[in-house]
Amino acid sequence: MSGPFSYFEGDDDAKARGLFQLIREDGTPVDDAAIAGLDRDLARRLFEGMVRIRVTDARMMALQRQGRIGFYGEAVGQEAAIVGSAAVTRPEDWIVPALREAGVGLYRGLTLDSYIAQIFGNAGDPTKGRQMPCHPCDREHHYVVMSSCVSTQIPHAVGIAMAMQIKGDPGVCFGYMGDGGTSEGDFHVALNFAGVRKAPCVLICQNNQWAISTPGTVQTAAPTIALKGIGYGVEALRVDGNDVLAVYHAVTYAADKARRRGGPTFLELLTYRVSAHSSSDDPSRYRDEGVTEVWKGQRDPIRRFEALLLARGFIAPGEREALAQQIEIEVREAIARQEQVGAPALETLIDDVFEEPTWLLREQLAAIADLPRAKNPHHHG
Ligand SMILES: Cc1ncc(C[n+]2csc(CCOP(=O)(O)OP(=O)(O)O)c2C)c(N)n1
Ligand SMILES: [Mg+2]
Incomplete structure (x- = not known):
């Protein structure tokens, strides 16, 4: 195999230190042949999913600033990692999210009304108003509510995968974490079990380079987060998390392997937390926002994919704006409905x-x- 996909045939060390990429920052393909077969419908779904997260987050943050909800956490700049992985999941799979994967739920069918009801903590909230905002769940679409304690999600995900294996369930469990999550004990316990038991899971670290005010540079002494998988006998991939197609293909590789019962994969998706940690945080107090501007501008994952899709004729000029407007109407209507619903x-x-x-x-x-x-x-x- 030649071209960018030869990355998957590299040795363990090369995969965990490298960076799999299919689209460059300016939207041009790394290798034309590698994306020649890009399916138009899939591409449009990925694009729509990313814009949906961006618009929903902006609207909900505005609501928080208006005092209409108590708290919100955005995923701005991480949409490619979220949607590129969500698109690989199948209905029979289970999803165990960490902080910023609500977009995976929405992509799988979590309704805006249920998402927003949970944020209001109203009578329509499936968790009956008992969780902080931004803890959606959706039993029908196998989207488990986020456990607030950092890193506890990973043993949950591996345990669910082990249960699926024992029961002969054909699905795969997708477990998410942040870079900060990989410094907790639970991460190591979970990776160890995943490796030993060959659990059918895909473990995804969204390395957004910050854990509240702790930068990646002091989070770990390991040269990359992906390398941590190797010690547990878990194949590890390092991927440009702002390249939605690279994420989609790397996660497909991992999910296909898990579906064949070929063992777990640990993926580090390199991205950046463009937003504050949450509505309760002000990152200008602890980081150089000049760096943030670079990730927000030229490294923006939606802009990158939009450039590719425009060049291919898969979307028309102005289509993003129209799509954003349509989604904003949907979000505003769902907010209007849910704001009227009383407490549980x-x-x-x-x-x-x-x-x-x-x-x-x-x-x-x-x-x-x-x-x-x-x-x-x-x-x-
Ligand atoms: C066990 C535990 N310790 C501390 C916290 C407070 N806390 C919430 S999120 C967070 C940082 C998480 O960083 P990361 O895993 O990189 O995820 P990100 O916020 O970047 O998505 C911390 C320390 C917590 N929720 N749980
Ligand atoms: Mg982080």
């Missing part, structure tokens, strides 16, 4: 603890029933 019924507070609420829970519920309630059920002071 007070009785739901004691659901799901025991099969039948105990006398103690019922007594506590009765004791709080007459207390005044906040108008906005999810307003974090």
